[in-house]
Amino acid sequence: MADATDVAYMERALNLAVKGRGRTSPNPLVGAVIVKGRRIIGQGYHHAAGRDHAEVVAIKNARGGCRGATLYVTLEPCCHTGCTGPCTDAIAAAGIKRVVCAVKDPDPRVHGKGIRALRKSGIEVVGGVLRKQARALNEQFFGYHENGRPFIVLKCAQSLDGRIATASGDSKWITSTKSRRLTHRLRSEVDAVVVGSGTVRHDDPALTVRLVKGRNPYRIIVSSDMKLPRKCQLLRNNEDGRTVVAAACDANRQPLSKRETPIIFWRLRRTKNGLVDVADLVHQADNFGLRSMLVEGGAKLATSFVEAGLVDKFVIITAPIIIGKGVSAIGDLATKRLADAVQFERHSFDGSDHDCVFIGYPKGRG
Amino acid sequence: MADATDVAYMERALNLAVKGRGRTSPNPLVGAVIVKGRRIIGQGYHHAAGRDHAEVVAIKNARGGCRGATLYVTLEPCCHTGCTGPCTDAIAAAGIKRVVCAVKDPDPRVHGKGIRALRKSGIEVVGGVLRKQARALNEQFFGYHENGRPFIVLKCAQSLDGRIATASGDSKWITSTKSRRLTHRLRSEVDAVVVGSGTVRHDDPALTVRLVKGRNPYRIIVSSDMKLPRKCQLLRNNEDGRTVVAAACDANRQPLSKRETPIIFWRLRRTKNGLVDVADLVHQADNFGLRSMLVEGGAKLATSFVEAGLVDKFVIITAPIIIGKGVSAIGDLATKRLADAVQFERHSFDGSDHDCVFIGYPKGRG
Numbered sequence: 001m002a003d004a005t006d007v008a009y010m011e012r013a014l015n016l017a018v019k020g021r022g023r024t025s026p027n028p029l030v031g032a033v034i035v036k037g038r039r040i041i042g043q044g045y046h047h048a049a050g051r052d053h054a055e056v057v058a059i060k061n062a063r064g065g066c067r068g069a070t071l072y073v074t075l076e077p078c079c080h081t082g083c084t085g086p087c088t089d090a091i092a093a094a095g096i097k098r099v100v101c102a103v104k105d106p107d108p109r110v111h112g113k114g115i116r117a118l119r120k121s122g123i124e125v126v127g128g129v130l131r132k133q134a135r136a137l138n139e140q141f142f143g144y145h146e147n148g149r150p151f152i153v154l155k156c157a158q159s160l161d162g163r164i165a166t167a168s169g170d171s172k173w174i175t176s177t178k179s180r181r182l183t184h185r186l187r188s189e190v191d192a193v194v195v196g197s198g199t200v201r202h203d204d205p206a207l208t209v210r211l212v213k214g215r216n217p218y219r220i221i222v223s224s225d226m227k228l229p230r231k232c233q234l235l236r237n238n239e240d241g242r243t244v245v246a247a248a249c250d251a252n253r254q255p256l257s258k259r260e261t262p263i264i265f266w267r268l269r270r271t272k273n274g275l276v277d278v279a280d281l282v283h284q285a286d287n288f289g290l291r292s293m294l295v296e297g298g299a300k301l302a303t304s305f306v307e308a309g310l311v312d313k314f315v316i317i318t319a320p321i322i323i324g325k326g327v328s329a330i331g332d333l334a335t336k337r338l339a340d341a342v343q344f345e346r347h348s349f350d351g352s353d354h355d356c357v358f359i360g361y362p363k364g365r366g
Numbered sequence: 367m368a369d370a371t372d373v374a375y376m377e378r379a380l381n382l383a384v385k386g387r388g389r390t391s392p393n394p395l396v397g398a399v400i401v402k403g404r405r406i407i408g409q410g411y412h413h414a415a416g417r418d419h420a421e422v423v424a425i426k427n428a429r430g431g432c433r434g435a436t437l438y439v440t441l442e443p444c445c446h447t448g449c450t451g452p453c454t455d456a457i458a459a460a461g462i463k464r465v466v467c468a469v470k471d472p473d474p475r476v477h478g479k480g481i482r483a484l485r486k487s488g489i490e491v492v493g494g495v496l497r498k499q500a501r502a503l504n505e506q507f508f509g510y511h512e513n514g515r516p517f518i519v520l521k522c523a524q525s526l527d528g529r530i531a532t533a534s535g536d537s538k539w540i541t542s543t544k545s546r547r548l549t550h551r552l553r554s555e556v557d558a559v560v561v562g563s564g565t566v567r568h569d570d571p572a573l574t575v576r577l578v579k580g581r582n583p584y585r586i587i588v589s590s591d592m593k594l595p596r597k598c599q600l601l602r603n604n605e606d607g608r609t610v611v612a613a614a615c616d617a618n619r620q621p622l623s624k625r626e627t628p629i630i631f632w633r634l635r636r637t638k639n640g641l642v643d644v645a646d647l648v649h650q651a652d653n654f655g656l657r658s659m660l661v662e663g664g665a666k667l668a669t670s671f672v673e674a675g676l677v678d679k680f681v682i683i684t685a686p687i688i689i690g691k692g693v694s695a696i697g698d699l700a701t702k703r704l705a706d707a708v709q710f711e712r713h714s715f716d717g718s719d720h721d722c723v724f725i726g727y728p729k730g731r732g
Contacts, residue, residue: 158527158528159528159707160528160680160682160724160726161524161528161694161695161696162524162525162526162527162528162529162694162695163528166701166702166703166704166706166707167701167702168702168703170702170703170704171704172704173704174704303690306688306690314526314688316526318684318715320709320710320713320715320724320726321704321707321708321709321710322672322680322696322699322707322708323696323699323701323704323707323708324669324672324696324697324698324699324700324701324707324708325694325697325698325699325701326701328527328528328691328694329527329528330527330688330689330690331690331691332690332691333688333689333690333691334690335532335533335689335690335691335692336532336533336534336536337532337534337536338532338536338537338538338539338540338687338689340532341525341532341687341688341689341690342687342688342689342690343686343687344686344687347686348717349684349686349715349717349722350717351714351715351716351717351722351724356715356717356722356724358526358686358717358722360526360686
């Protein structure tokens with residue numbers, strides 16, 4: 001049984017977990033706290049993929065030995081050998097007698113087996129403490145395992161009337177500096193950022209993380225015709241080798257490989273309508289090892305993702321301006337009745353700053 | 367000099383003033399509190415046009431006589447005879463020795479003359495206490511006197527992507543019941559609601575106040591061609607005689623006057639582009655005695671008002687749905703650069719409920 005004390009220690013473990021944000025993929029964020037008597041004797045979090053898991057960090061940090069202690073951990077401990085050994089063994093070896101965990105690991109290699117292994121070693125296990133918060137913390141990780149494909153975030157920065165640019169294409173900047181910082185934070189939290197070739201031609205974005213601290217994601221340009229400006233930033237500035245061109249044709253592929261750091265190339269299928277097949281893009285991104293993607297636009301690409309039902313999370317930043325006729329954030333979704341519109345399981349509007357930030361998790365579309 | 371005590375009593379007076387909401391036009395909302403020693407001996411507010419002003423209500427209610435007391439009033443007392451006599455005389459006659467008022471009356475018949483009259487009678491006058499709040503309380507009244515025309519509120523109920531209907535015209539209901547209640551409250555606070563004839567043909571609205579308590583405003587249908595469905599609610603249900611047809615032509619005018627309660631008819635000019643001239647509409651509404659109008663749509667009419675720079679306040683209610691291609695809330699404003707977009711002096715986003723409510727006061731457009 002869990003009580004208020006358990007909840008308090010789990011909150012602490014969740015707060016620790018957050019510290020690894022942007023560095024753990026493909027692993028989840030995990031935090032751990034070890035308590036003996038009424039004192040925290042050890043704590044830690046998973047710093048980055050390839051490094052010690054949170055439980056092991058906490059055990060190594062623990063003062064005075066863990067025998068008889070309780071371990072609080074935000075995710076079910078693993079029971080398999082990856083880059084590091086199974087945490088369940090380390091926990092048992094440390095003499096921990098009780099484990100409180102927030103949520104089962106959705107990874108099929110663990111999913112309940114970790115808890116069973118602990119119980120087999122005679123350890124008491126309590127599950128489900130702050131489960132909702134723990135899931136939300138790792139929404140990308142849970143989404144990946146539950147959908148069997150990368151978790152996809154769509155971000156729009158628009159005017160009050162849903163425009164992302166004037167009719168003549170002026171779009172810099174609709175939203176505030178603070179909102180652009182949010183965009184950079186979103187980039188730092190995903191494995192890849194995706195833009196259409198129109199956006200590359202028009203805006204020539206760098207898609208790097210500059211306004212906040214964080215790791216640069218892969219940069220995927222989606223193109224149906226390979227008509228990319230050779231001098232665009234994404235092709236030129238590729239020292240880290242993270243630029244990908246995903247195109248629905250082979251023409252002109254040579255210039256990509258002739259570069260000092262070759263551009264990664266994915267050949268994409270087309271849909272019946274002749275558009276780039278974004279489902280195929282997501283499939284190839286999955287095979288490549290990407291667990292999460294941020295779709296940044298333009299409108300055509302965003303619309304394709306929405307239409308294909310491939311958006312797991314919408315982040316729509318609305319600035320207090322009205323443009324009138326211009327470029328719409330979302331194009332034709334063939335919505336005849338209101339009941340056919342994209343609806344949300346849960347959502348929030350945060351209007352506390354200059355712009356309003358909408359975050360929504362869509363309902364599945366029949 | 368004003369102090370914290372003065373501010374506290376003025377807050378009370380403002381809270382009283384609000385009670386008259388929706389019933390005082392063309393007069394403003396006004397509240398008054400009379401304090402003697404440290405006790406409130408009288409208080410009141412302006413209940414409705416034609417009734418006693420707040421100061422007089424408070425004096426009549428006062429227990430034990432006002433001699434030597436302080437009067438707190440949210441607007442400069444009037445010094446002219448309208449439906450009722452000058453408040454300045456009543457205040458002096460009651461023996462009040464100090465008047466604290468929030469803001470000068472913008473009505474040119476008063477505007478500072480009330481304060482001068484009080485001072486002439488030997489009364490100490492302190493002004494500007496909670497001025498901003500007092501102005502906001504009567505934004506329609508101040509707007510009317512400062513712009514020399516009715517105060518115009520534009521309301522849209524839209525999807526996240528700025529659509530007010532699907533491409534096939536489905537629009538009921540984009541927003542929540544709570545948001546529709548807000549619309550009814552907005553109606554109850556203005557002298558007239560304005561819609562285009564397309565909205566009448568398509569939605570057949572009643573434009574009455576039903577979801578909240580309140581007075582029904584005038585109902586203005588704007589039409590360029592008088593093609594109105596004879597059986598629409600606005601023409602049929604006109605027992606109160608508050609339906610106005612404002613049209614840019616005379617054809618078929620007869621059916622309006624042949625009714626049991628005749629429909630009011632205004633003939634409007636056209637703009638150079640052949641559209642109904644909304645500036646002329648506002649001019650005629652002004653001559654008719656209307657002090658405030660709520661433009662409820664459709665998109666064409668809303669766009670005309672925005673383009674003409676005739677919107678004083680935007681209320682944009684955004685529901686958490688995405689429609690994609692459909693009917694846009696705002697049409698062509700000929701915005702070439704972002705700098706030409708409608709910007710706001712001040713605004714707020716309130717996302718605390720299911721929908722997000724934006725309220726904004728636009729900057730003048732060069």
